[in-house]
Amino acid sequence: IGGLLNISGESSSGVHLAGLANIAGESFNGITTSGLLNIVGQSLRGIQISGLGNITGEDMHGMQISGLGNVVGGSFTGAQLAPMNMAKSGKGLQIGLFNYYKENFDGFQLGLVNANPDTKVQLMLFGGNTTKLNVGARFKNKLFYTILGGGTHYLDFSDKFSASLFYRAGLELPLYKQLFISGDLGFQHIENFKNKDYGFPARLYALQARVNLEYRLTDRLGIFVTGGYGGSRYYNKGVTYDKGVILEGGVVLFKY
Structure with missing residues (x-):
């Protein structure tokens, strides 16, 4: 137990508790908990819990929980829970805002963005x-996708500037040759800025469902049309502000 640091130059087993950081130069078996960082130079069997980050240089069997990020330099069997999780390979569970593995992964990733070397990052430009x-x-990825983005003029162009940020997650399936169908669910945050001075709500959120048809013209260019339904609501009261059909169309750029 250390007010600031616990440092083990070689392998160790047991429990490390520190206000700042725990460092094991080689392997560690047990539980290591700190306010800032836990670092194991080689393999870990056990649990790492920290306020900022956990780093295991080689393989891990167990669990990493942190306030910012978890990193495993080799393979892990178990779970990583943090806003950002990264591993060379793994078997188990990654839960966070951003999850990444470099090679093989046998398990489940749950996050806003789930990435691996086969993940294709594509730019979407569309209107609606x-x-x-x-x-x-x-x-x-192969079947599933997530979308992060933003848009302008939730209100009409004749009104003052309004904008939104959105997140969508969905599944895509082939229909015929270069034609694909996909469906997704989305969350949208809406800011009306100075429009609040003219009777509009300052901000809203929307829940949306979409079905998309996409045709791939080339390996780097596709076009799509979207139909869906959504409704916007007030954050501070359970009342619907607006609802209706969604119609969109646009292009997809970069490699498929």
Whole structure:
């Protein structure tokens, strides 16, 4: 137990508790908990819990929990729970905002963005009847994808500036040759800025469902049309502000 640091130059087993950091130069078996960092130079069997980050240089069998990020230099069997999780390979569970593995992974990733060397990052440019002009980044794996992006003019172009940020997650399946169908669910945060001075709510959120048809013209260019339904609601009261059909269309750029 250390107020600031615990340092073990070689392998150790047991429990390390520190206010700042725990460092094991070689392997560690047991539980290591700190306010900032836990570092194991070689393999870990056990649990790492920290306020900022956990790093295991080689293989891990167990669990990493941190406030910012977990890193395993080799393979892990178990779970990583943090906003950012990274591993060379693994078998188990990654839960966070951003999850990444470099090689093989046998398990489940749950996050806003799940990435691996086969993940294709694509640029989407589209317009529609909700937010009028939109740009998004699509992180596409074999079947599943997530989209992060933003759009302008949730209100009409004749009104003052309004904008939104959105997140969508969905599944894509082939229909015929270069034609694909996909469906996703999304969350949208809407800011109306100075429009609040003219009777509009300052901010809203929307829940949306979409079905998309996409045709791949080349290996680097596709076009799509979207139909869906959504509704925007107030954050501070359980009342619907607006709801209706969603119609969108646009292009997808970069390699499929």
